[in-house]
Amino acid sequence: MAEYGKEPGKPVEELIVAGVDIGSTMTKVVIRNGRTMSTFIGPTGAEYRTLAHKVVEDALNQASLGFDDLAYVVATGYGRMSVPFADQQITEISCHARGVRSLLPTARTVIDIGGQDSKAIKLNEQGRVINFVMNDKCAAGSGRFLEVIAESLGLKLEELGELSLKGDTAIKISSICTVFAEQEVVGHIADGRRLEDVLAGLHDSLASRVYSMAERIKLEPDVVLTGGVAKNIGIRKAMERKLGYQVLLPPEPLLTGAIGAALLAKELVLKAIEQGQPLKKERRPLEAARFFE
Amino acid sequence: MSEPYSEMARAVKSTDTVRNIKKYAPTFYARTKLREQEGKKLVWTMVGVPPELLVAFDMVGEWPENYGTLCAAQLIATGFCEEAEAEGYANDMCSYVRNTMGYLRRCREVGGVPPEAPLGGMGNVHLLLGSGWVCEPRYKWFQAIATHYMDVPVFNDDPVSPAWDTDLEDPRIAEHYKTQLRATLKAQVTFLEDIAGRGLDLDHFRIIMQRSHQAMKFWHETLELRKAVPCPMGSEDYYTAIIPQLYLLGTQEAVDFYQALYNEIKARVDGGQGVIAHEKYRFSWFGIPPWFNLGLFNWLESLGAIVCVESSYYVKKPPELDFTDPVEALVDWIWQEAVERQKESTEVLPEVVNPGRFSALVGSKLVARWIEEYKLDGAICHRLRSCRASSLGEVHFRNVLAQIGIPTLIFESDMTDPRAWSDAQIKAQFREFLEMIDASRAKRGGRG
Numbered sequence: 001m002a003e004y005g006k007e008p009g010k011p012v013e014e015l016i017v018a019g020v021d022i023g024s025t026m027t028k029v030v031i032r033n034g035r036t037m038s039t040f041i042g043p044t045g046a047e048y049r050t051l052a053h054k055v056v057e058d059a060l061n062q063a064s065l066g067f068d069d070l071a072y073v074v075a076t077g078y079g080r081m082s083v084p085f086a087d088q089q090i091t092e093i094s095c096h097a098r099g100v101r102s103l104l105p106t107a108r109t110v111i112d113i114g115g116q117d118s119k120a121i122k123l124n125e126q127g128r129v130i131n132f133v134m135n136d137k138c139a140a141g142s143g144r145f146l147e148v149i150a151e152s153l154g155l156k157l158e159e160l161g162e163l164s165l166k167g168d169t170a171i172k173i174s175s176i177c178t179v180f181a182e183q184e185v186v187g188h189i190a191d192g193r194r195l196e197d198v199l200a201g202l203h204d205s206l207a208s209r210v211y212s213m214a215e216r217i218k219l220e221p222d223v224v225l226t227g228g229v230a231k232n233i234g235i236r237k238a239m240e241r242k243l244g245y246q247v248l249l250p251p252e253p254l255l256t257g258a259i260g261a262a263l264l265a266k267e268l269v270l271k272a273i274e275q276g277q278p279l280k281k282e283r284r285p286l287e288a289a290r291f292f293e
Numbered sequence: 294m295s296e297p298y299s300e301m302a303r304a305v306k307s308t309d310t311v312r313n314i315k316k317y318a319p320t321f322y323a324r325t326k327l328r329e330q331e332g333k334k335l336v337w338t339m340v341g342v343p344p345e346l347l348v349a350f351d352m353v354g355e356w357p358e359n360y361g362t363l364c365a366a367q368l369i370a371t372g373f374c375e376e377a378e379a380e381g382y383a384n385d386m387c388s389y390v391r392n393t394m395g396y397l398r399r400c401r402e403v404g405g406v407p408p409e410a411p412l413g414g415m416g417n418v419h420l421l422l423g424s425g426w427v428c429e430p431r432y433k434w435f436q437a438i439a440t441h442y443m444d445v446p447v448f449n450d451d452p453v454s455p456a457w458d459t460d461l462e463d464p465r466i467a468e469h470y471k472t473q474l475r476a477t478l479k480a481q482v483t484f485l486e487d488i489a490g491r492g493l494d495l496d497h498f499r500i501i502m503q504r505s506h507q508a509m510k511f512w513h514e515t516l517e518l519r520k521a522v523p524c525p526m527g528s529e530d531y532y533t534a535i536i537p538q539l540y541l542l543g544t545q546e547a548v549d550f551y552q553a554l555y556n557e558i559k560a561r562v563d564g565g566q567g568v569i570a571h572e573k574y575r576f577s578w579f580g581i582p583p584w585f586n587l588g589l590f591n592w593l594e595s596l597g598a599i600v601c602v603e604s605s606y607y608v609k610k611p612p613e614l615d616f617t618d619p620v621e622a623l624v625d626w627i628w629q630e631a632v633e634r635q636k637e638s639t640e641v642l643p644e645v646v647n648p649g650r651f652s653a654l655v656g657s658k659l660v661a662r663w664i665e666e667y668k669l670d671g672a673i674c675h676r677l678r679s680c681r682a683s684s685l686g687e688v689h690f691r692n693v694l695a696q697i698g699i700p701t702l703i704f705e706s707d708m709t710d711p712r713a714w715s716d717a718q719i720k721a722q723f724r725e726f727l728e729m730i731d732a733s734r735a736k737r738g739g740r741g
Contacts, residue, residue, distance in 0.1 A: 078717055093725040094732070117718060129729050131695075134722055136705040136715075216688070216703075 015071045015269055018059075019261025020086060021095065022052055022079025025115025025143065026228060029059040030258040031070075032266060038063045039255055044079060052083045074265040076257050090264055092257050093121055093132050099260030100224050101127035103250045108220040111239070111247075112256075113210060113229035115143045120214035131217040138177075141209045143229045145178050149202060152182050153189070160199055164234030167200025174205075181205065199234065207238035221245055226253045300716035302588025303366060304529035307568045310554040311530040317550035318537055320353075325413045327353050334419045334488060337435070341426030342450065343623060345505050345543035346481060349498045350489045355415045356540055357434075361392040365584035365709040367411050373399065374710050387430045388679040388709035397442045420488055421447040422481070428682035448484040450477050453631065461632045470631075474624045482620070499619040501543035506626075509611045511551035512538055516608060518558045519601050520667050523567020524575060525558045528600040529590040532582050535606045573597030574727060577663050579604045579690065580675035580683050581708040592720070596727060601667045604660065605683070609633055660690065664699050670730055674703040678713045700733075702726040 014034040021028040022044060029040040040059035052075075060067060067085075075083035076095040083089070092112075100110045101123065110121040118141045122131040135141040150157045171188055175181045181202070188198045206229075211219075223243060229235055230253035240246055250256055306312045315322045327333060334352045338344075347354045364370040370388065373395030378384050380398050382391055396415065399407035406414030423435035432449055439447040453470045455461060461470075482493050512534075519526050526534075534554060537547035561567075576593075578600045583589060590600060612629040614622045637659040663669060672694055674687045691701040704722050707713035 078721065091721060091725045091728050094728050128732055129725075130733075131700070132725055132729065133703075134718065134725075 015266055016065065016069050017262050017265035017269065018056065018070050018073045019095065019258040019263070019265060020052065020056060020073065020075045020077075020080075020083050021092065021255075021257035021261060022075065022077040022082060023092075023114055023257070024078050024117065026254060027052065027055050027077075027079070028255055028258040029056055030255060030262040031059055031063050031065065032262040033063065033065070037259065037262065039252070039258070041254055052079065053085060056085070072265040072269045074261040074268070076261045087265070088268065090261060093119065093129055095257045095260035095264060096226060097121050097123055097127065097129045097260065098263050099256035099258070100226060100250065102259065102263055103256065104222065104224050104248050106222045107224040107248065109214070109217075109223045110256075111210060111214050111223060111225050112227040113141070113143060113225070113235070114227040115147075118142050118210050118213065118227070118229075120210075120217055120219070122217045122220065133213055133216050135210075135213055141206065141213060143227070145181070145206055146202075146229065146232065146235075148178055148182055149185055152186060153195070158231075161203070161232035161234035161236075163196050164199035164203045165237060167194065167196040167198075169197050170200035170204050171197045172204075173198075173201045203232075203234040203238040204241075207235055207242050211239065211242040219243065222248050224248045224250065226250060226256045228254055300714070301368060301586040301711060302591070304532070304587035305591050306530050306533065307527060308530050308554065308557055310550065310557050311533050314533060314536065314550065317553060318541055318546045320544065320546060321536060321541055324353055324355065325416065335416045336420050336422050337415065337418045337438075338422040339424055339426075339431055339435070340539050341424030341431070341452065342422050342481075343478075343542070344540055345498070345501045345623070346485060347422075348501050348543035349493055350485045350491075352485070352489070353416075354540060355418070357393040357396075357415065358389045359536075359540065360396070360411075360415050361389040361709045362584040363411050364392050364396075365711065366587070368585060368711065369409055369411060370585065370709045371711055372409060374712075385679055387428070387434075388707055390430050390434050391679070392709055393434070393438070397438065401442065418443065418445055420445055422484075423447065423449040424452060425449060426452045428680070446484070446488065448481060450481055453477070453627075455631065455635065457635070459635075461635055467628065467632075471624055471628050474627060475620075478620060478624060493620075495619060499616050502614075502619040502622050503616055504545060504548050505542040506611055506614060506616075506622075508537065508542060508547040508551045509608055511548070511555045513608045513610050515551065515555045515558050516602070518555075518562050521562040521567075522575075522668060523565070523569065523572045524599045524601045524667075525561035525567060527568045527590055527594060528578055528582065528603060529587055529594075531600075531603055532584075532587060538606065538608060568599055569594045569597065571597055572599055574599070574670045574730060575668055576600045577602045577604065577660055577667065577669050577672045578675070579660070579672060579687060580677055581605050581680060582675060583706050583711070583714060584708055585711040586714060593723065596724075598723075598727060600673070601669065602663050658693075661693060661697060661699075664694070664697065669699065671699055671726065672701040673726075674701055675708075676703050676705040678705060678707045679710060680708060700726070700729060 016031065016033045019030045025044055027042050027044045031038045038059065040055065040062065042055055073086045075086035075089050076092045080089040096110055096112055100107045108123050110123070112119050117135050119132060119134040121129055124130045146160055147157060150160055171193055173181050173184050175184050185198055185202060189195060225236060225239065225247045230249060236247060236249065320327060336347055336352045336354050337357055338347065338354050339356060339358055344354065361370060364373055370392045374388055374391040376395030376398045377391035380394060382394055396410060421435040421439055423431065425432035435447050435449060439445060453473050455470055459466055461467060486492055537550045541547040574597060576598060593600070609630065612626060614625055616622045660672060674691065676684045676687060687703055691703060694701050702722060704719050706719065
């Protein structure tokens with residue numbers, strides 16, 4: 001388990017809460033214990049849909065905590081409904097917004113490029129979500145686009161970004177379809193084009209697609225890039241070229257949703273305490289989701 | 294083997310009248326049998342062609358667009374769309390057209406009605422009566438059918454489409470377009486007279502037009518009642534209740550249906566009864582719905598959200614008309630609707646604003662007014678992958694609403710082709726949208 005560091009500000013209560021973000025590709029858990037946050041990241045995979053409780057169990061074990069130590073659990077991400085032990089489900093837009101706001105308070109736009117989708121979130125000065133947009137039913141604006149190309153070229157996903165920066169002349173990838181783009185890339189390589197130039201064009205293509213989606217909500221700096229694809233420096237640079245200014249990056253771009261979920265969990269507890277009302281707890285024991293019940 | 298799992302759900306209706314629509318509109322639902330009756334000519338036609346003309350010539354109509362919605366609801370449309378694509382039609386062409394072309398390809402393949410076709414198919418057509426209203430694929434659609442699949446007479450009307458910056462209040466301009474409308478209608482009537490072997494009976498047509506007008510008055514007044522809080526009727530009923538409006542105008546069935554629906558909704562409003570007990574969000578809907586998944590509206594209602602008004606097929610208050618000359622009354626009705634639409638919609642959809650007596654398309658000015666009158670919290674835009682015409686103005690529409698602080702959700706799918714549907718992704722967007730509205734209310738201290 002990684003020590004994430006200390007969050008700015010002074011917590012009112014020493015509460016232990018958890019945020020669970022089950023994305024299409026990766027599952028992220030953040031346990032907030034007082035002022036420190038412990039994190040856990042693992043692949044989601046098909047079987048993890050029914051095993052979210054195991055991920056949380058592992059995270060708790062590594063933090064030397066038990067499930068009963070958690071005051072509140074908020075689940076988010078596409079798989080949030082597969083977290084029956086969560087007290088509340090909150091959508092990833094709200095969680096990402098909250099997470100980013102806590103880490104980078106100047107953020108006005110969040111662009112999240114995940115494994116199978118991408119989204120842009122507009123925040124007002126107070127950090128409240130005022131608009132959002134998500135990609136349509138297409139993999140071309142997501143991490144899957146890069147995965148497909150990496151597999152096709154026999155490269156590691158992590159290598160793509162760095163290699164793309166070595167390109168001298170970006171070769172335009174004109175197709176907006178992942179499969180056709182893959183063919184186009186393979187075709188360019190077969191024609192003897194430099195791999196780095198082709199990858200530069202590929203990164204430009206993904207960045208352009210995400211940009212045109214995100215611009216629908218009128219991008220405003222500071223723009224924060226999150227999600228697994230934010231770790232790709234080629235995309236980051238391509239996005240900056242499109243925007244004409246630098247983007248900000250959280251320390252761990254994968255975790256903003258889970259951090260936001262944990263923060264919202266804490267805020268919900270504190271609000272309940274403040275209002276003197278019993279906390280709405282839906283939580284069942286730490287066990288797997290039961291479908292069709 | 295069990296039925297394959299599907300994320301699509303058919304709508305559960307709220308009102309008795311809509312649930313019992315087959316009782317009120319027997320000729321529409323029994324049209325397959327009616328076709329078999331001797332002497333009845335079967336016309337394939339489309340929305341935009343005045344249904345009153347079919348009533349006047351005692352012809353039975355079939356609407357391939359409506360058949361597309363039926364195929365979509367029964368999850369048959371994908372197969373027909375794929376057949377059309379196999380024929381060579383582009384997969385981003387109108388899915389109503391693809392569904393029809395795929396159906397025809399299957400008919401040709403099996404030498405009759407394919408077994409998967411709902412309601413025993415669309416029948417053996419005698420003539421095609423099309424319209425260029427709304428978009429150009431509709432204009433070429435029937436021509437393509439007549440060219441490739443069947444040798445039957447075809448007539449396409451040429452809708453009046455005033456330029457967006459034309460002053461329609463200018464009597465000279467109005468008369469210019471009304472002359473064109475008269476000529477189009479006259480040609481349509483002549484075509485039908487030739488097929489029917491008799492002239493248009495004006496006394497009979499007058500009664501038909503008066504019935505049509507009466508039905509639309511009831512329908513418009515019913516839509517007005519939906520301004521009530523809680524809303525007495527949702528989209529799951531609305532999108533079935535449009536059937537008489539689109540296909541049965543001029544029949545007594547349409548009058549009876551809309552009168553019954555008005556009475557039921559009025560009683561609900563008087564009794565303070567809404568579709569959902571705890572209404573949290575009220576929305577307008579922009580665009581054709583996903584016919585294969587009208588259960589979406591029930592799902593939204595389970596979250597406390599109701600759609601109170603729809604842009605697609607919306608009926609404005611019918612104008613007062615002089616029925617002395619019923620053909621002229623029809624011309625006047627279509628024209629006045631065109632003038633009204635241009636006032637409220639032209640800034641959104643300049644090239645597709647052409648006349649009809651209901652609006653597949655409404656403009657942001659009208660929707661902005663709806664926000665106040667229907668007490669709406671937001672707007673939902675269904676961006677249709679295969680209907681460019683109805684999706685064109687949504688960005689402008691969203692921007693106008695944003696200026697008055699009303700959020701708009703734009704999500705993408707299709708009206709007929711469920712392959713464009715992504716359940717998890719679309720529902721995630723809806724949940725986000727509701728959460729955003731909640732957060733906005735929490736800040737403002739509004740209703741929750």
